[in-house]
Amino acid sequence: MDRKWWGRGIASRALHLFLLEAGQRSVYARVVHDNLATQHVLRNCGFVPAGTDHGFSDVRGEQVEEQIWRLDGVSRPKGPASPRPGDG
Numbered sequence: 179m180d181r182k183w184w185g186r187g188i189a190s191r192a193l194h195l196f197l198l199e200a201g202q203r204s205v206y207a208r209v210v211h212d213n214l215a216t217q218h219v220l221r222n223c224g225f226v227p228a229g230t231d232h233g234f235s236d237v238r239g240e241q242v243e244e245q246i247w248r249l250d251g252v253s254r255p256k257g258p259a260s261p262r263p264g265d266g
């Protein structure tokens with residue numbers, strides 16, 4: 179996503195809409211340990227930390243430490259409000 183659109187809740191809202199399609203299944207996500215914005219997005223949508231792993235990042239071209247996040251299907255939150263105040 180282009181930088182000018184960051185911080186407006188777009189990724190959190192998009193993930194919430196995706197999760198509505200996923201139904202009651204549990205969903206797992208992997209994120210590089212230092213990608214704090216993506217971790218916020220996952221937390222906004224009800225994910226909780228579920229472990230760590232290592233994997234190859236195509237973007238970085240190296241092995242990276244990853245966090246694994248989990249969202250249980252039976253306890254879906256309502257998700258982030260949209261849009262945020264002042265978003266036009």
Ligand SMILES: CC(C)(COP(=O)(O)OP(=O)(O)OC[C@H]1O[C@@H](n2cnc3c(N)ncnc32)[C@H](O)[C@@H]1OP(=O)(O)O)[C@@H](O)C(=O)NCCC(=O)NCCS
Nearest residue numbers: 179183184185186187188189190191214215216218219222
């Ligand atoms: C990660 C990304 C998709 C998030 O999209 P977005 O629409 O800005 O996300 P949202 O606005 O829904 O939420 C961003 C959250 O991260 C937080 N955040 C943003 N930058 C941050 C930083 N540098 N450190 C800590 N938190 C940060 C925001 O405060 C917000 O958290 P909050 O809702 O709890 O206040 C976007 O920042 C991006 O494209 N980044 C560059 C590429 C990238 O990292 N892609 C993901 C690869 S897995």
